[in-house]
Amino acid sequence: MMWGDGETQGQAPEFTAETVGTVLREACRGAGLDPSGAVMLRLGSNAVFRLDASPVIVRIARDADALCEMGRAVRVARWLAAEGFPATRLLPGVPQPATVAGRAVTFWESAQDREEYASPSELAELLRRLHRLEEPGSLGLDCFDPFAKVWGSLGELRGLIEDDHLGFLEERADRLHQRYDRLDWVLPFGMIHGDANIGNALRDRKGRPLLIDLDGFALAQREWDLVLTALYYERLGWHTRAEYESFVHHYGFDLMNWPGYPVLADARELMMTLWLGQRVPTDPTSAEEFSRRVQTLRTNGSRRGWKPF
Missing domain, CATH: 3.30.200.20 (Phosphorylase Kinase; domain 1)
Structure with a gap:
């Protein structure tokens, strides 16, 4: 229409x-x-x-x-x-x-008149339930290809960010892509939310948690729906240890015990940074945060100063 x-x-x-x-x-x-x-x-x-x-x-x-x-x-x-x-x-x-x-x-x-986010444990329950569903072919879900998205984003950043930043990010993406192709997955392949974090899990007017932002639904390894919560806890400090342990308990799997976790975490960090790069020309706050993230990626510095967007 x-x-x-x-x-x-x-x-x-x-x-x-x-x-x-x-x-x-x-x-x-x-x-x-x-x-x-x-x-x-x-x-x-x-x-x-x-x-x-x-x-x-x-x-x-x-x-x-x-x-x-x-x-x-x-x-x-x-x-x-x-x-x-x-x-x-x-x-x-x-x-x-x-x-x-x-x-x-x-x-x-509208779920309710104000945004009230679900807890990590509630998000875990939603994901556990979602991952048990068998999606019909009529949904037309694509297979999630993170590096197709990464390379597409890098192409869009040409002329928007400094050439030095772009070159560094391209080199990082190339190294990560090679490591990603060698991962040994452990969770089943199937439907994922694609951007699973508590920012996309709200409570309705009766206090019940529900998933929002359905744009990223795809077919992929289920590890992708767990990595943001782990990353938010382990590197960014946006979740407490108790919150993360509750998430693990309710889902039933600790991604951080999987040897491939650092690769997925690095890939998500890169994707988060590239997304901000697209906003550099029009948003000074995003431009400042983008520079901060690139610098910490270059130096392997602490991510605890990263701000959520």
Whole structure:
């Protein structure tokens, strides 16, 4: 479904608070929703708004070519709802995804009026339950290829960041890719969330945890859904030891005891850094954090100073 001025994919304007505000208003008009008083919750891979006039979340994709990905997220959401799995629900009665001014837009029921994150142990329970599901082929899930994403991101950073930074990151990616190809996986291959961390696990109005941000669902080794929690604890200090141990207890596997963990952690660090690099030209705070991360990767310094985004 296409609303608005009919711009084609790839012609979307720069992704800023001002431009996505324009997309929000047009998308809400097309869906019969009132955008007045909408609050922007975040501006990252997606711009996420909570509407004031109704309990609705609107997500606008940064990537102008994200329509296929958003279509997959819609299919995943409908399947999870049919399975009774605790996840974010699509807003009924609205054709989805919509295309507005070259951006893919989706509409979701708001879990509650304020963001309350689930605990690491609750996230672990959600992942354990998710990993037991057998996905239907109709979802059209891709196999997760982290280094296709890494090399794509590096290509997009040409001209956006210093050549010296880019060269270092390319060399690091090449070394990591070689180590990654030699990993001996231990968990089963199957469906993953793709960005599993407590930032994507909220509590609803009754206090029940649920998964959000379904864009990254894919087929991969299940280790990928455990690495962020381990990384947040072991390197970044964003989780306590007790929180991490609770996560391990409820999921039933400690990724940090697997010899391949450092490779996955290094890969995730690199992906987190490259994502910030895309925001360097438009966001001074992201540019400062990007430089900090590159410096610590160069020197193998402490990651405890990294800030969450």
